[in-house]
Amino acid sequence: MQTHHLEIFLMEYFNFSQNWYLLILDALLIVGLIYFILLGAEKRVSKLYWLLFFVLSFTVFYENFGAYLTYNSSLNAHINAFLGNTKNPNYNLWLYNLTGNVIIPCSYMLIIRLYVSHLYKKLVSVMLFSFISFLIVFQLVKLEPVYGPQLIAYSLGATLVLISCILFFISLMKDPVYLEVNPLRLLSFWQVTVILFYYSLTFLTNNSAEYLWKTQPSLAVSLNWINVFLGIISLMAIVIIIAAPNLNIKLEKEPTYV
């Protein structure tokens, strides 16, 4: 039975007109993987490059897995039942709640933590720790079940990522080390800018998604394009950062890499 789902999934998977989003993500992962392997020994041990590669590969994984779950509804139903959802066994929101709302914001905060000045590193760590603690308590008291829309968890994660971005820009303005460099030649600047754009532009659309899917599904579909395009752009930014050491781009040395 499982093999049958996989066969259908794979048969339809490579139809670019239907699955262009996933195929673009896969292409980005392949390019990212090649450049990650080509990284020098010094960069390969850097936490930053591992985190960037993790975000890239993990995003591609869960987006593909999410798509696969729409084909393998029995597996999805099993997982939903395990999480306590027997009412809507076709929902795959649990996957996006755990990944896009928890793991990815945490990873972005860890990446930004590497960019900010020493003064703010502690603050980002505190925010990260508070966020994870909050999520644990949040799940224990079952305020928003993991298989349904988790607006509070998403809003909190996105807000903390946005605060981390602001801390980066404050570092840029205040840290004497950052004052010696041209920000336009810093990859960290462009990446944080993309993260800022992604989370600020998708904040309202994601928060209103549940309401819109119920009342105006066509509008919700249209709004989802913002997520799709910005998601691709943010992964492209990651691929460019991983590839940058092997490309002939004139860049400045990042001041506070750990």
Next chain:
Amino acid sequence: MSDQEGQLITIIISGIFFAGLMSTFVIAIVVLHRQRQVQNRQKIDFLKSEYEKTLLNIENEIQQETLTYIGRELHDNVGQLLSVAKLNFSSQKPGKHIEGIEVLNQVIHEVRNLSKKLNLDWVELITIEEFLTQQLNKIRDTGFCETLLESDVILEELNKEQKLVLIRVIQESLNNAIKHAYPDRIEIRTIQQGADKKIQIKDYGIGFDTAVQSTGSGMYNLKKRMETIGGKFELKSEIGQGTEINLTLPQVNN
């Protein structure tokens, strides 16, 4: 126009507006960053010129003091020796001529020593510990007061400019103690506090009330001079309790 098209246009317009807002924010950050960069460069230039001015002043002061010292030595020491040599050579006794030659050799030796003082290369040749010992020996030899030097840590070698400033601050601190505090004892300690290495100069003199505003700028200048080399100057004093000066040395980057 269908409902969906209308909604799509609204989304596109609001998306463009919001993206424009974010772009404005990022551009504003870049512009502000540039402005701060310019301000920062101006501040660094100002500090550099202040540092150079301080160094020039210190070099002038040290040279002035050296000239005074050389003048005194030429008059009191070399002059006297040359007079003795003249007397010896004027004598008819052959033994006196040999004594005269010995005195002349002594004069040559004294003049060589004095010539070494004329440039500031001695600063590079002497360690801070040696300088402290020399200064305290000089005070003790005059019979002005008792002195003590205790070295708990080895002080790292500073660059010539930093050492010059530090030497001048130490000299000034000791001069102030001698001139104004009338101490019966002066103690200098080199100590380590956390990551900082310090030179502590303590005099058991009359002390003064630090709350009373001083009319001179001596202490302020010493503080500023220590700051220009990345160090610190702290002063504690009480009437009747003497004065303690702590000079925190600049961190040496290895």
